[in-house]
Amino acid sequence: MxxxxxxxxxxxxxxxxxxxxxxxxxxxxxxxxxxxxxxxxxxxxxxxxxxxxxxxxxxxxxxxxxxxxxxxxxxxxxxxxxxxxxxxxxxxxxxxxxxxxxxxxxxxxxxxxxxxxxxxxxxxxxxxxxxxxxxxxxxxxxxxxxxxxxxxxxxxxxxxxxxxxxxxxxxxxxxxxxxxxxxxxxxxxxxxxxxxxxxxxxxxxxxxxxxxxxxxxxxxxxxxxxxxxxxxxxxxxxxxxxxxxxxxxxxxxxxxxxxxxxxxxLPNYDRVTSKAMLTSLGLKLGDRVVIAGQKVGTLRFCGTTEFASGQWAGIELDEPEGKNNGSVGKVQYFKCAPKYGIFAPLSKISKAKDRRKNIAHTPSTKAGPLIRSQKIDVAHVTSKVNTGLMTSKKDSASESTLSLPPGEELKTGAEKDVPLIGSISSSSSISSLEHKQSLSKKLNARGNNKKTMSKSPSLSSRASAGQSPPCTAAGAAARRPAAWRVA
Missing domain, CATH: 1.25.40.20 (Ankyrin repeat-containing domain)
Incomplete structure (x- = not known):
């Protein structure tokens, strides 16, 4: 010193x-x-x-x-x-x-x-x-x-x-x-x-x-x-x-x-082969990658460059958010359209997740518990309908839902999440006395419902084809005000 x-x-x-x-x-x-x-x-x-x-x-x-x-x-x-x-x-x-x-x-x-x-x-x-x-x-x-x-x-x-x-x-x-x-x-x-x-x-x-x-x-x-x-x-x-x-x-x-x-x-990444670096990161050329958790693209290059030391990744972006066409200075490292190319240190890139799998998986996990609860509570809705507070047309729609096969039952239930929940909460407020008084009416209504089902085979066929019956949506909408009147 x-x-x-x-x-x-x-x-x-x-x-x-x-x-x-x-x-x-x-x-x-x-x-x-x-x-x-x-x-x-x-x-x-x-x-x-x-x-x-x-x-x-x-x-x-x-x-x-x-x-x-x-x-x-x-x-x-x-x-x-x-x-x-x-x-x-x-x-x-x-x-x-x-x-x-x-x-x-x-x-x-x-x-x-x-x-x-x-x-x-x-x-x-x-x-x-x-x-x-x-x-x-x-x-x-x-x-x-x-x-x-x-x-x-x-x-x-x-x-x-x-x-x-x-x-x-x-x-x-x-x-x-x-x-x-x-x-x-x-x-x-x-x-x-x-x-x-x-x-x-x-x-x-x-x-x-x-x-x-x-x-x-x-x-x-x-x-x-x-x-x-x-x-x-x-x-x-x-x-x-x-x-x-x-x-x-x-x-x-x-x-x-x-x-x-x-x-x-001083880490000398220049001596490490690009293939070894990619392997350690679980990547390979052509993989979909994310840069710093923001920009998404395809990995086109990995190796040493003239503009900086160490290993660099060259990415072709999905959107024109880049800086070049795959070249820096006079050196062409990979080819892509102008503004679609960008370079980043390997430490800032990661493999992009398959979003399509996530999208397909998410609804099924959320719909599972709702479907099971609907399967149990629909019977209460039907009994409530048969008390005379709703029309026989709505009864046939609800009864037809119960008659569907298990696989199709899930589809129809998913389309009526909100109306069904509202009807269930309303029907739970009915006293046992009211059920006793309407017992004879329910027995007669069930007989009528069976006849209605035999006359409407197209309803079941449309549901099995993945389409919503026309009366199902109308019935769900009609049940909502009726249920609120009870509450």
Missing amino acids: TIEDLPDFPLEGSSLIGKYPFLFQGSDTPVIFSISAAPMPSDCEFSFFDPNDTSCQEILFDPKTSVSELFAILRQWVPQVQQNIDVIGNEILKRGCNVNDRDGLTDMTLLHYTCKSGAHGIGDVDTAVKFATQLIDLGADVSLRSRWTNMNALHYAAYFDVPELIRVILKTSKPKDVDATCSDFNFGTALHIAAYNLCAGTVKCLLEHGANPAFRNDKGQIPADVVPDPVEMPLEMADAAATAKEIKQMLLDAAPLSYDLSKPL
Whole structure:
């Protein structure tokens, strides 16, 4: 673990410097300037400072513009400012400042800002390299750190992935400085920072300059351990996943031969055959699978890929909810229609259940107990019908239900679940006295019902064919109000 040096200069009492720079011409002692806002032209049409604009140039080259205000301009993270780091930086130096003076808000030096300004897509690398070389020649200290981030110039260059600046910085550094740690990154080195941020160019540059790939941070992690896992990245980050795979392999290959602790900890699924992986999961190509319990499709591919390490499953979805046609980049892993293809880690797929079997099985299990109860209670409904509260037509329908074979009896009963239950609950409220008084009527009604059955053979035949008798539905509907009148 390296020792991190904090600034040893006074942190307070220097606010006058920012306001009156002419009082401190040619100062040899680094100071911290007061905090200020960036000056802007009164008629400015944009919200940032543009050194290429005429009005902004008047402010920039005005001697009355303070160093604090110029540092405030450097804090603006826009190409117009970052690509002109040398112009703004030289204006700060012209006001008699020390090369290691600091911004009061960020505690950053000009060299720190220059390392940021080399970021691709925002700044200009060539401009940043030239100005950094100029600052170092003027005595810029590459080991100075910001109080707030505890980062030195090397850390900033690694974080913003500027290997060109790393080469400039390491030329004037001591050999051990390449492994200087930073508390804001778990006391990891610049190599940890670059690995975590997927800065492939910086990782390669640091390794070439002697960075230790086996250096452990406070969590016991080597740089290879902090590389984001490509398996956890979404498909939209396929390029980043490929970079992560490249960086991790680069770091592991660079590790000393005696260091072999991290490799066993990293599951190397690339060596496991896809067939063995599928067998262990109870799957095979062509199986129906579910992705994370949501999307359903057919398994078309299983194996290693170019966009990430490990074993991946390629699925042709049932709906156009995918990302591709079975290809990623220039590699075609399987073929399907556009938007129907998707890739997922094997850990997120499972075999789809046969829903048709479940659907066929569920009604039978629920209908079983209802059918048995109907078979017992229908007799009570019939006796209630024969008390004279319902017509003989309804009696014939109920009696015909009892006369059906067991198999057909279930079908008819299932169609009358609700009416039958209502009639049963109503008939249970009839007193025994009423049954005694209607005994003779029931005997006569049963004789009539038998005659009715003999005259209506088509009723039984229709029920046996799986069709509901016309009078059954009407009778069930008619029984419901009658039963409620009794209750």
